[in-house]
Amino acid sequence: WLQYLQEQDSAVCFYCATAVQQKMPLTNYIDDTFTKAGFSNWQKAKLKFSKHEQSGFHKNAVEMVTKFHKNKKSIREILSAEYEEERNDNRKALMAILTSMQFLSQQGLPLRGVYINNEENAESGELNSNIHQLLRLRASNIPMLTIWLKKSQDKFTRPQIQNEVMEIMAHEILRKIASRFSGCKFSVMVDESTGISNAEQLVFCLRYVDDDLNTHEEFIGMHSLESTSAASITNTIEGIMLRMSIQLKDCRGQCYDGASSMAGCKTGVVTSLLSKEPRALYTHCYGHALNLAVQETVKKNHILRDTLDTIEEMMKLIKKSPKRETIFNKRGSKYHANDS
CATH class of the missing domain: 1.20.5 (Single alpha-helices involved in coiled-coils or other helix-helix interfaces)
Structure with missing residues (x-):
């Protein structure tokens, strides 16, 4: 509520000064020091500020200004029906873009194509991308979308915006998945995989049983590994659970392959998590065990x-x-x- 006036080297109360300027009906005595003249006695500042904040005049001004701003509408909103219509059209166009991104992501299709960066050309952008072609198709049913796509800027279709939107959607999905684990016991399923970039990745899944005794397995994501050591993998697992607000004390199972970094009896991931939660029992992945059994059988x-x-x-x-x-x-x- 306190505002400093640099030119006058003094301070005024925002709420009290606003109430006086707007000529609001205040019931208490008006303090000119914090409304017009400005307070500059800095030696007694702490005492005076506290006294003013507790005064009836200040509390009355805060109440009046808060109500004023809550009920106040901009002149453009009040006088222009066209502005309201334009805002609704822009909202429809933006929702069409967001839902198109969501659809392409759900279908596993790439959003981007050839990007043309030309500030003078209104048609510049990803003209050959899936997202642009889908939006042009949907524009036949959403007239405002055609006008929106012809804008030179603020179209919300640039790669940076797409990445941010996709990240927000991904976090929302993870939050919904995490909400299902509230109070539930679960098991952790982890495996290592090498991506197309030849970098080690951690595949992380969670398994739980709902109230109807139905089993569910949720894929959480693939996360980069700094190294394939047991300590690095353990830190990654705990970091994922922390971001999802999942408690290790509710973990009742671990499922990995038989690699030494995972199932080692001294320094493996299993041993590390068991030391923190002894009830998180380890199970060797049946699929991996079957694969090893078939491999040995074929060899013999x-x-x-x-x-x-x-x-x-x-x-x-x-x-x-x-x-x-x-x-x-x-x-x-x-x-x-x-x-x-």
């Missing part, structure tokens, strides 16, 4: 081993020649037709 059976090696060499032979692959596909189509 020379018929299966030779069969798989032969199939692998046949596929290499076929894939190296477009002609051979065409013949192979025709033969396959013929056998499928006979089976049907």
Whole structure:
């Protein structure tokens, strides 16, 4: 509420000065020091400021100014019906852009295309992107969208805006998923994967049982790893749970592969989490265990081993020649037709 006037080296009360300027009906004595003249006795500032804040005049002014601003509308809103219509049209256009981004993301389609940056051209932007083409299609049903897309700026279609919108949507999804775990016991399922950029990533999933005893598995995300050490993986897991407001004390299970960094009895992720929550029991991933069992079985059976090696060499032979692959596909189509 306190405002400093640099030219006069004094202070005034925003609420009291506003109430006096607007000629509001105040019931108490008007303090000119904090409304017009300005307070400049800095040696007694702390005492005077506290006394003024507790005064009936100040409290009355705060109440009057607050009501005034709450009920006040801008002149443009009051006098112009066109402004209200324009605002509604802009809202419809913006919602069309946001829902289009949401649709493309749900379908796993990229938003971007060739970006043309030309400030003088109203049609500059991602003219060949999925998002732009989808918006042009939807503009046939939303007339305002055509006008919006012809704007030279503030269209909310630039890559930076798209990234921010997608991040907001992702956080909202994670918040909804996290709300389902409120008070529920859950298990953690984690695996390591190498992405297309040849960087190590952590695949993080949560599994829980609802009140109707239905089992659910939720994919939370893929997170970059600084290293594949047990300490780095443990810190990443705890960081994800912290961001989702999920308590480790509610964890009742861990499911990983049998790698030493994950299931090591001394320094593995399992040991680290068990030291903090002994009830988080470890289960070796059944899919990984089955894969290892099949792999060892095939190695010890020379018929299966030779069969798989032969199939692998046949596929290499076929894939190296477009002609051979065409013949192979025709033969396959013929056998499928006979089976049907």
